[in-house]
Amino acid sequence: MLGPIFNREWVTVPRRQGHHATRTVVIGLLMVLGITAWQASVGFQRSATLGETARFGLLLFQIISYLQLTLLLFFAAMSAAGTVAQEKDRRTFILLLLTDMRDYEIVLGKMLGSLLPIFLQLLATIPVLSLLLLLGGISGLQVVQATIVLFGTCVAAGSLGGLIALWRERTFQSLALSVLVLVLYLCVVQIPTLFAASIPSVDWQWVQACIDPFLAMGTVLEPPTRTLPIAPAYGFGLVMLFWTVLLNGIGIWKLRAWNPSGEPIMQREQPTEAELEEAERAQSHAAPGAVREVWRNPILFREIMTYAYGRRPILVKLMYGFVLALIAYFALSELHRPSGKPSFVAAYGLVPIAVLSLLLVSAQAVTSITSERDGKALDLLLVTDLTPKEFIFGKLGGVLWNTKEFLLPPLLFAVYYALYGALTRTPPGSSMAVAFGLNLLPMLCILGGMVVLMIFAMVLGIHVALRIESSRVAIANTLGTMFFLSVGTLIAIYLIVINGGSFANQWLSFLAFIGLGIGGLWWVLSADRPAAALTLAAWLCPLAMFYVVTNVLVAKPGSDESTDPLVPFIVIAGAFGYTISAMLVPLLSEFDVALGRTTVNEE
Structure with a gap:
């Protein structure tokens, strides 16, 4: 259903060098992080009580969740943006437009294909979060809600990076704008707190938790005691689903309007007078237009x-x-x-x-x-x-x-x-x-x-x-x-x-x-x-x-x-x-x- 681009990624990702080693390293890092957190909170000099074990379980769950959320937020966007931008740099993206693939197969295939390794890394860490249930301090519902927040953040950030890369023509612009838009979003979602005093009838904390990934994860770790229309994690998942559909919809709609970039080349049967003058000027120097003196270092000049x-x-x-x-x-x-x-x-x-x-x-x-x-x-x-x-x-x-x-x-x-x-x-x-x-x-x-x-x-x-x-x-x-x-x-x-x-x-x-x-x-x-x-x-x-x-x-x-x-x-x-x-x-x-x-x- 997603087309040959995603199918190729699905088949080739497990064959890449370091595929299994990377997941092993990630789990090893989480293990080292857990040992460090245990030594910082409890220590190895004595046996821990049930209360200390429960507090440690909650602490480690908090550290892993926030760490994964931060990494997924930025690396998902940069991975999707880099994948599309690399195709443009190699001049192969235009070849995809010449095939009989549908627009949604190109857009969704590139976006989901670039996120596939990240999805696998995230799936590998879910059993680690589930094992923390044995320590106490967290519930199975919290693990489910944290997974929803992580997956929603990953897909929405990847959709943003893919859309920007479809729009821009250079790799640096795609990567830079992806990072800047993410930081801008994290700043803008703080605006609802400004309305808390002026419009007290609205639960602005709940509204902000449904759009802010870090605040949504915070409500998973410390569930609110007041009655809410829906759990913030589920609301956040729906908001990220909306952003995913909207961003990819715009990408599918504008795919062939943005690409290929630049003015179309029109072929004429007979050269005009202006073209003859241009050809005459081109004989005097390599590039048409005014002659510019290049510096001693041509790389720096360029x-x-x-x-x-x-x-x-x-x-x-x-x-x-x-x-x-x-x-x-x-x-x-x-x-x-x-x-x-x-x-x-x-x-x-x-x-x-x-x-x-x-x-x-x-x-x-x-x-x-x-x-x-x-x-x-x-x-x-x-x-x-x-x-x-x-x-x-x-x-x-x-x-x-x-x-x-x-x-x-x-x-x-x-x-x-x-x-x-x-x-x-x-x-x-x-x-x-x-x-x-x-x-x-x-x-x-x-x-x-x-x-x-x-x-x-x-x-x-x-x-x-x-x-x-x-x-x-x-x-x-x-x-x-x-x-x-x-x-x-x-x-x-x-x-x-x-x-x-x-x-x-x-x-x-x-x-x-x-x-x-x-x-x-x-x-x-x-x-x-x-x-x-x-x-x-x-x-x-x-x-x-x-x-x-x-x-x-x-x-x-x-x-x-x-x-x-x-x-x-x-x-x-x-x-x-x-x-x-x-x-x-x-x-x-x-x-x-x-x-x-x-x-x-x-x-």
Whole structure:
């Protein structure tokens, strides 16, 4: 019923390399997470009571549910968007339009086919959630409702990514707009809380729970005691079903209006006078139109002065600005509320904006190479007389120029928080000058750390895209590394906080997380072509992140016991700076070897 595209995915997905290993790794991660949560909440020094076992079951159910929800929300959208965008880059999507397949077979086949591996991962974790029933603290109905929320979120996010990819013509625009629209949706669904006081007759909390995935999951974990028309999880499932039908309906309706993009080419029998003049001009130089002087680095010229990333890149930047304004409104309102600043107030704005910027920058970097490869232009560039420095630094310069609007906001937020004394402990009633003076060193360390991470995101995207020939795998590895780097750090922070900031009771479990992080980063950096420098880099980065998290949290930020921010900055800058060098050196000095190509002498 879904057509040959979905049937092909259904048959080939189980045959792919690493299909079973991936599910095994996911279950292993959940097991390590469970052991860590047990050590943080109960410990292994004594036998747990029935009440402690029940509380642990609820805690682990909460951690797994929210973690899966966050990952599914973003990776489902990016997987669907990347699948369609890759077909467009390879110029094969138009071939699908020439077949006798119906429009719904193309749209639904690509969307559901891209989500099939994610569905299998989700199905593999449902037995884990069911086993938590043996611990107590949760009911079978909660497992069912959590599964509904997860599946509804996955399908709706995948439909959104597929629709945007059908609309846009470039991979970066599809990925960036998918992420930005998701963040925009999460901000917009907070609006019903503004009507709670003005229209008390409506249960706005129930309305918001039916449209907000995280609040819907929250009602599953803590069921409301008041009488509701329908359980929020079921209402959320219906809303996601509505969005799925609507988004895919629009995609089916506009499929052939959006694709192929561009003006149709009309063939004329006789050339007109204007065409003759155009042909005469074309004899003087290769391209018609005004002659433009190309810079010494033609790669950098193309990245900056042409439409290398689509005809409307401003749309992505406008969407980012709108999302940034909403995040700033919610974050800065906490900073200036009359009751005082809450703990970690700077993280309310810096964390989401920094994570969003790093994802967009890494997406721009990796797609700057994958789009060239899919368009059959990368091999042409590699056989020219371009030097490795011109190619690599030209790409890096283009990424920097095209993402400058994403790089500046986190840095400006750090300066703003420093002016209002939100980065360290500031005496009440201090002037802005005094607060800025006390927060100057933390601000400089945060700015330096962000700059290093941004450069790391750029170089990582280019390194992975040049190492891995499959565009889908390269994009998934790059975005997955940046996403798990941020989300994994937040999980570590959460596990330390729920244990009262004590790290001594959890260090054994965290060693397992570090081992998994080292293995995953090593695989991304140098799985098929291992190198001693990259192996050392894979060890340094997780250890550095782990040190910074524990150093900051254990020292009670915002108190008189706060740690010196200079030491964590030196650790982060040293580890990630070395990793940047380890990725750049082979690209600049041994270009062919880094790409897995044979040199002339070897031939």
